[in-house]
Amino acid sequence: MTRTRVTQALTLGTAAVLLAACGTGSEGTSSGETDSQDGSTITWWHNSNTDPGKAYYDEVAAQFEADHPGVTVEVSAMQHEDMLTKLDAAFQGGDAPDVYMERGGGELADHVEAGLTKDLTDVAADEIDKLGGSVAGWQVDGKTYALPFSVGVVGFWYNKALFEQAGVTETPTTLEDLLATADTIKQAGIEPISVGAGDKWPAAHYWYYLALRECPQEVLEDAVQTLDFSDECFLRAGEDLQSIVDAQPFNQGFLATSAQTGPTSASGLLATGKVAMEMQGHWEPGVMQGLTEDKQGLGEDLGWFPFPSVDGGEGDQTAALGGGDAWAVSQDAPDVAVEFVQYLLSDEVQQGFAERDMGLPTNPAAGDSVKDPALAGLLEVRDEAPYVQLYFDTAFGQSVGGAMNDEIALLFAGSTTPEAIVEKTQQAADAEG
């Protein structure tokens, strides 16, 4: 097995120009069985590669081993991007870890279709029941394939000190408010909003949220199922976005700004007090800490408010856009791997997870354990929201989502129209067949 993997890794590297993804096709899936013949070892890949998360997960694995004599948990803590690359290679080679992370949506649907992921509907019925609506993003055709352990929502992170300096006393609640606030801040000589449009997805989140405000929930659910974007509300989302872009609230050079790499990224600009706010996911405080020298981020000055409402929108004005991570079990994994995932979502482990601010727990029993005030506020918004819509690019799958994100980024550059966003997305969806 090792040699196969090494060969594949090397082959991938060699083929940099002539990109030749080295999969083993249908033969690959059978090789996975060799892993699971020995049911007493489970491999577990996660992305908490820094403390306290890393140490905590090692502890959790040790505890599980102690409770299940004869079982060994092989833990691999990896940097997030590394993990994604390795997972891709593992799926290509039919050599996936027993327990791994799934982001849900179209990506999960593809994995299910290829027979890579175990159906957990019956074996983990109790846990699914407990998690409630959170699991929706990890269901395909009514069956649950992964259990979400952290689900967050996207909203505006802002710098309280800069808001004060500009004379803004209240956080905006409507789209007009937001643009007016941005204008006030601009008048005070501060750049209002940073957006990492260079990476496309942070820009695309604006369109997603506006679609959430403009489109009724049924329309969105329908779109995820049928990939039909003909409803007028998608067009209105683009027009709303056009109005935001026209108001020019964004940081200088936002078209080339990255999401979170380095101090000149969108998150870096917020963390170093160069802009007043940024719309980002629940991971933002952690990212900002990594981007400042004192590892504090904005510290006490950091605040959060939800995406504003849109007047006349037919969608739910308090619905949230979000997403998260779930534990999935690969098809050929031993049964004890399912037990391990159940353990990972137990009250005890989720509380420990929450206490260390590793994410936003999905198990209701752990909700009170979140210590960070900004995250606790965000958790409240998430739990009060009528529903949390999974990021569209994840929900629709990378192929459709990528085309969508590209076109939305072009709107930020002023080189496309709201109509074209719908059109290009529909084209990519139709190509999916």
Next chain:
Amino acid sequence: MTSATRGRTAPVPTASSTPVAGAGRASARPAPGGSRRRGRVRTALEVAMFVGPALALFAVFVVWPVVRAVQFSFYRWKGFGPLVDFVGLGNYVTVLRNDVFQDAFAHNVVIVVLSIVVQLPLGLAIALLLNRKMRGQGALRTIIFVPYVLSEVIAGVVWLQLLQPNYGVVDALLGAVGLSGPEQGWLGTPGLAMYALLGVLTWKYLGLAVLLFLAGLQGVPDELVEAAQLDGASWWQVQRRITVPLLGPTIRTWAFLSMIGSIQQFDMVWILTGGGPANATTTMATFLVTEGTKRYNYGIATAASVILFVVALVAAVAYQALVLRRDVGAADASARRGAV
């Protein structure tokens, strides 16, 4: 596990504990058996033994991936699971009709042409200057050549920081003399990003041109220059009538290297702009990487990679046939003259 068995052939021969076995496998054909012409068989075995490992590596890491890529390009495939959805040439049609890919192709052509048009006169001028005896010659040569030695990724990251709007050094310097950079930054303005990219590429690769031209200048015989000077030719005339024409083969080889590098350009674009803003700097290579690793359309990505391969191959063969042939012909002619 066909790829595993095939993969295994690569590392074994270098172990050399069983040279006969290694050679025997690779040379099944040239040694049909029979010990009468032992010498020839032995030579064949020796050749096979020395060439075998390299050929095996080449087959496994170059030929095999190419073959697989061509195979993938006929399927709609997400990168995992069996190859079942055969679409024939569908992926090629998709790629060729895609306006982003068409733009990417045009961008590659722009990079090829402008790299040569800008770097050739600049490189030639610098090489001619540095070829004269002067103080600090060594230091100047080093300064010109250092960017080429830097890894493309490192150079990219450095320039990314220098070109930041507002906070970057370039804008700060412009600000100091009362000018200001573009509103969206050099890399964020769709109309400027390509030129910013070309500027960085010139900075990075000028050193190679200068180095090659300097080496070529060593091959220009002093007698010719002296003879011309005795006839009263000025420095300028010597350069124009003798040095540059004699530098022809070097220039043509350099242009070939530059062209192939430009067609395959990926690293610098990926670091500086990722192909943006608004697809203004997408190249064929960034297009196919985005399709593959970001969107999981590996079928389309491999189709694009095959197209890129064909484009590079056609360009290389055409250049060989039309331009480099002169050099080969000239070499033949001089060899013949030498024989007489």
